Amino acid sequence: MSVGQGVESAVEAGGFDEAPLRDLLETYQDQRGALIPLLQGTQAAYGYLPAEAMESIARALREPLSQVFGVATFYAQFRLVPRARNVVRVCHGTACHVSGAPLVSLEIERNLGIGDGENTEDMMFTIENVACLGACGMAPVMMINERTYGKLSPDSAVKAVKEFRAKEEAGNGSGDTSAVPEVEDADGEEA
Amino acid sequence: MKKDTRSLLVCQGSMCISGKSRAIQEALEKKVAGTQMDGDVEVKLIGCHGFCQQGPLVIVEPEATCYTGVTVEDVDDIVQSDLRDGQVVERLLFHDPETGSPIASYHDIPFYGAQTKLLLRHCGLINPEDIDDYLGVGGYEALGSVLERPDGREVLAELKASQLRGRGGGGFPAWRKWEACLDADGDEKFVVCNADEGDPGAFMDRSILEGDPHAVLEGMSIAGFTVGARKGYIYVRAEYPLAVERLRVAIDQARRRGYLGSDILGSGFSFDVEVFLGAGAFVCGESTALTLSIEGKRGLPKAAPRPRTTEVGLFDKPTLLNNVKTFAFVPLILAQGGEWFARIGTEGSKGTATFALSGHVVNCGLIEVPMGITLRKIIYEIGGGVPEGKAFKAVQTGGPSGGCLPESFLDTPVDYDSLLQAGSMMGSGGMVVMNEDTCMVDVARYFLQFTERESCGQCVHCRLGTKQMLTILEEITRGEGKPGDVEFLVQIGEAVNAGSLCGLGQSAANPVLTTIRYFLDEYEAHIVEGRCPARSCKALISFQILPDKCIGCMLCAKACPVDAIAGERKSVHVIDQGKCIRCGMCEEACPSRYSAVERTSGSLAEGGEEA
Ligand SMILES: Cc1cc2nc3c(=O)[nH]c(=O)nc-3n(C[C@H](O)[C@H](O)[C@H](O)COP(=O)(O)O)c2cc1C
Numbered sequence: 001m002s003v004g005q006g007v008e009s010a011v012e013a014g015g016f017d018e019a020p021l022r023d024l025l026e027t028y029q030d031q032r033g034a035l036i037p038l039l040q041g042t043q044a045a046y047g048y049l050p051a052e053a054m055e056s057i058a059r060a061l062r063e064p065l066s067q068v069f070g071v072a073t074f075y076a077q078f079r080l081v082p083r084a085r086n087v088v089r090v091c092h093g094t095a096c097h098v099s100g101a102p103l104v105s106l107e108i109e110r111n112l113g114i115g116d117g118e119n120t121e122d123m124m125f126t127i128e129n130v131a132c133l134g135a136c137g138m139a140p141v142m143m144i145n146e147r148t149y150g151k152l153s154p155d156s157a158v159k160a161v162k163e164f165r166a167k168e169e170a171g172n173g174s175g176d177t178s179a180v181p182e183v184e185d186a187d188g189e190e191a
Numbered sequence: 192m193k194k195d196t197r198s199l200l201v202c203q204g205s206m207c208i209s210g211k212s213r214a215i216q217e218a219l220e221k222k223v224a225g226t227q228m229d230g231d232v233e234v235k236l237i238g239c240h241g242f243c244q245q246g247p248l249v250i251v252e253p254e255a256t257c258y259t260g261v262t263v264e265d266v267d268d269i270v271q272s273d274l275r276d277g278q279v280v281e282r283l284l285f286h287d288p289e290t291g292s293p294i295a296s297y298h299d300i301p302f303y304g305a306q307t308k309l310l311l312r313h314c315g316l317i318n319p320e321d322i323d324d325y326l327g328v329g330g331y332e333a334l335g336s337v338l339e340r341p342d343g344r345e346v347l348a349e350l351k352a353s354q355l356r357g358r359g360g361g362g363f364p365a366w367r368k369w370e371a372c373l374d375a376d377g378d379e380k381f382v383v384c385n386a387d388e389g390d391p392g393a394f395m396d397r398s399i400l401e402g403d404p405h406a407v408l409e410g411m412s413i414a415g416f417t418v419g420a421r422k423g424y425i426y427v428r429a430e431y432p433l434a435v436e437r438l439r440v441a442i443d444q445a446r447r448r449g450y451l452g453s454d455i456l457g458s459g460f461s462f463d464v465e466v467f468l469g470a471g472a473f474v475c476g477e478s479t480a481l482t483l484s485i486e487g488k489r490g491l492p493k494a495a496p497r498p499r500t501t502e503v504g505l506f507d508k509p510t511l512l513n514n515v516k517t518f519a520f521v522p523l524i525l526a527q528g529g530e531w532f533a534r535i536g537t538e539g540s541k542g543t544a545t546f547a548l549s550g551h552v553v554n555c556g557l558i559e560v561p562m563g564i565t566l567r568k569i570i571y572e573i574g575g576g577v578p579e580g581k582a583f584k585a586v587q588t589g590g591p592s593g594g595c596l597p598e599s600f601l602d603t604p605v606d607y608d609s610l611l612q613a614g615s616m617m618g619s620g621g622m623v624v625m626n627e628d629t630c631m632v633d634v635a636r637y638f639l640q641f642t643e644r645e646s647c648g649q650c651v652h653c654r655l656g657t658k659q660m661l662t663i664l665e666e667i668t669r670g671e672g673k674p675g676d677v678e679f680l681v682q683i684g685e686a687v688n689a690g691s692l693c694g695l696g697q698s699a700a701n702p703v704l705t706t707i708r709y710f711l712d713e714y715e716a717h718i719v720e721g722r723c724p725a726r727s728c729k730a731l732i733s734f735q736i737l738p739d740k741c742i743g744c745m746l747c748a749k750a751c752p753v754d755a756i757a758g759e760r761k762s763v764h765v766i767d768q769g770k771c772i773r774c775g776m777c778e779e780a781c782p783s784r785y786s787a788v789e790r791t792s793g794s795l796a797e798g799g800e801e802a
């Protein structure tokens with residue numbers, strides 16, 4: 001959860017494009033319990049919750065901004081700062097935890113030089129620690145965007161991240177375009 | 192399923208999808224279309240078949256042939272050999288781990304043998320994205336006959352006879368809630384389905400939503416008719432995109448066929464369902480927090496004494512809130528009769544229980560068993576025991592609210608009351624098996640870290656109590672435990688359980704209290720001897736290279752992230768204990784035929800130097 005970031009930290013330089021938000025407000029404004037779907041829609045449109053958007057939402061719903069901000073920081077899903085282009089989600093569900101997820105996490109964090117919830121400087125990766133990806137049989141598990149990697153060792157996890165970066169840098173971000181998530185059974189056998 | 196046709200069922204539960212089962216389905220479709228069998232063979236997607244460990248799965252019905260670990264490359268063989276020539280593809284069958292002989296039908300695989308599939312009866316049989324498949328197995332018939340009656344009293348009578356208890360964890364008798372909501376005064380009422388499933392290590396509700404979404408919708412509609420509600424909400428975790436998608440498809444199809452919406456089946460009864468995406472807060476699984484969340488507020492559970500949700504719930508209206516599985520049971524109970532249902536299970540817990548079996552067990556997967564089965568039978572017969580010849584240490588049920596039970600409890604029957612008595616709980620269905628290498632103090636720390644983070648912060652006991660317990664547990668796992676810590680943990684734990692405002696805090700200490708109760712020696716080893724018996728807590732272990740086993744291949748030295756390993760090629764390597772951060776990468780890197788890296792309990796570092 002991004003507690004501790006003030007609304008100000010979300011203010012982006014440059015203009016704020018109102019259009020997507022306006023559409024959302026039109027759809028939800030008169031609904032009971034509109035706030036959370038509105039915030040979800042805003043995040044889907046902008047990638048995070050810009051301060052301007054939260055202010056507009058508060059005005060439109062005639063709620064104090066503190067209420068909107070309170071909800072946005074209560075739920076883990078919402079982010080007040082933009083995320084990098086790719087998200088590495090490392091599972092810390094129970095099965096993954098007892099199968100070595102902490103080490104996997106440590107190595108990925110060390111390799112990327114960032115911690116949970118942070119972005120790499122080049123905005124290539126965000127790391128997110130999550131609870132149970134529902135693939136416990138392949139524990140420990142991580143996902144890079146939509147793609148699942150199972151039976152990880154710290155080594156194979158880092159290798160997968162590096163390979164993803166290489167592919168991404170080489171061309172059009174092929175790792176991300178496939179609609180079909182696939183599994184990399186990275187057993188970590190080294191030559 | 193049409194008669195005389197053979198079906199190729201391609202499992203598309205989440206785990207099989209991670210194994211490219213969508214591509215397998217496409218390849219099968221293409222292959223079949225290119226043969227003369229087209230028309231006699233249908234290829235269809237199914238929800239989780241359960242045997243996730245062996246996925247991706249392709250099932251051939253009616254023979255019930257179960258192909259495991261299928262890849263796109265195997266598609267030719269399956270179509271040509273099995274479908275065309277009638278020759279089962281032996282290499283893709285499950286092989287009995289003991290005898291090594293192949294088993295063709297899943298009915299004969301021990302994993303399936305000890306199960307009783309009621310709730311999951313359609314998962315892995317019907318296409319969840321096609322309402323006709325659901326109708327083909329008698330779907331919506333229960334709703335149809337309910338709507339012909341004057342009111343929901345008969346439904347209540349059946350529910351009462353079935354003695355169905357809520358599957359969300361607490362086990363509250365379903366009929367009582369339904370009756371209370373029916374009797375509550377109000378012009379407007381709601382039905383809410385709890386699909387928040389926040390327990391880390393659980394995926395039963397998700398599998399049902401993904402595999403048999405119409406059963407949930409049908410159960411909710413029946414509930415709506417019974418209590419007098421016209422609107423339902425399904426509160427689903429946003430982390431379950433596939434479940435959300437399949438639900439939306441199902442709702443859309445049900446509306447178009449007249450099973451949802453206004454004037455359902457010409458009965459005059461109207462009911463519609465909306466999907467609400469949870470935004471990632473575990474506490475929102477609690478009923479009052481959940482309804483507040485739908486209202487667009489922070490999910491802060493309401494303090495007792497408070498009116499029941501059945502009287503003052505969503506938008507302050509009478510609300511019937513049940514778990515996914517509770518609703519999904521309803522059509523079956525009405526079809527087969529409440530008394531039939533009550534014949535399955537134990538005295539106090541009727542029917543079956545579903546579990547997401549995972550952790551250190553040979554067969555991970557989604558299972559359904561009759562209430563009263565023993566833990567041993569689940570873990571050893573269905574689960575196939577603990578892999579790699581390791582010893583069993585504990586089984587965890589109930590997630591962050593539950594507990595860890597040791598070997599001596601393996602013959603405990605699985606039902607609400609027995610598990611509670613043992614200090615754990617049924618929970619919503621996560622079951623994680625742990626082997627001898629798992630440190631129970633660390634497991635307690637892990638769950639406390641979870642609850643501490645997820646505590647909503649309203650009440651002092653939960654907010655500060657979980658934090659204080661976590662701090663102590665962290666100290667113990669770091670080797671900084673003090674005499675008296677265990678007693679203090681028990682004291683805080685009992686206070687947190689007794690004084691917290693909602694179920695989250697009231698059960699938060701369970702993982703700590705049960706591990707202390709059953710694994711006290713591990714706590715003592717950490718605190719008194721500075722040792723982690725499971726050799727898992729980093730501060731309390733050391734790695735060393737056994738000179739007689741090391742062949743000097745340099746792999747460990749290359750893997751070491753802090754360059755703590757010295758040694759030339761072909762000469763024995765040595766770990767500098769002062770530099771070593773005990774990450775275990777060297778152990779991982781050392782090829783198993785040498786196994787030259789030894790993990791020992793206790794510190795080898797001279798002067799106890801910390802990196
Ligand atoms: C912290 C907390 C989390 C919960 N999470 C869930 C959940 O994810 N799913 C669920 O069905 N019930 C959950 N419950 C239980 C619900 O409060 C409620 O008892 C249940 O949904 C009622 O349905 P049932 O009667 O069908 O069991 C949770 C309770 C607490 C206190």
Ligand code: FES
Binds near residue numbers: 091
């Ligand atoms: S615990 Fe990691 S996928 Fe379930």
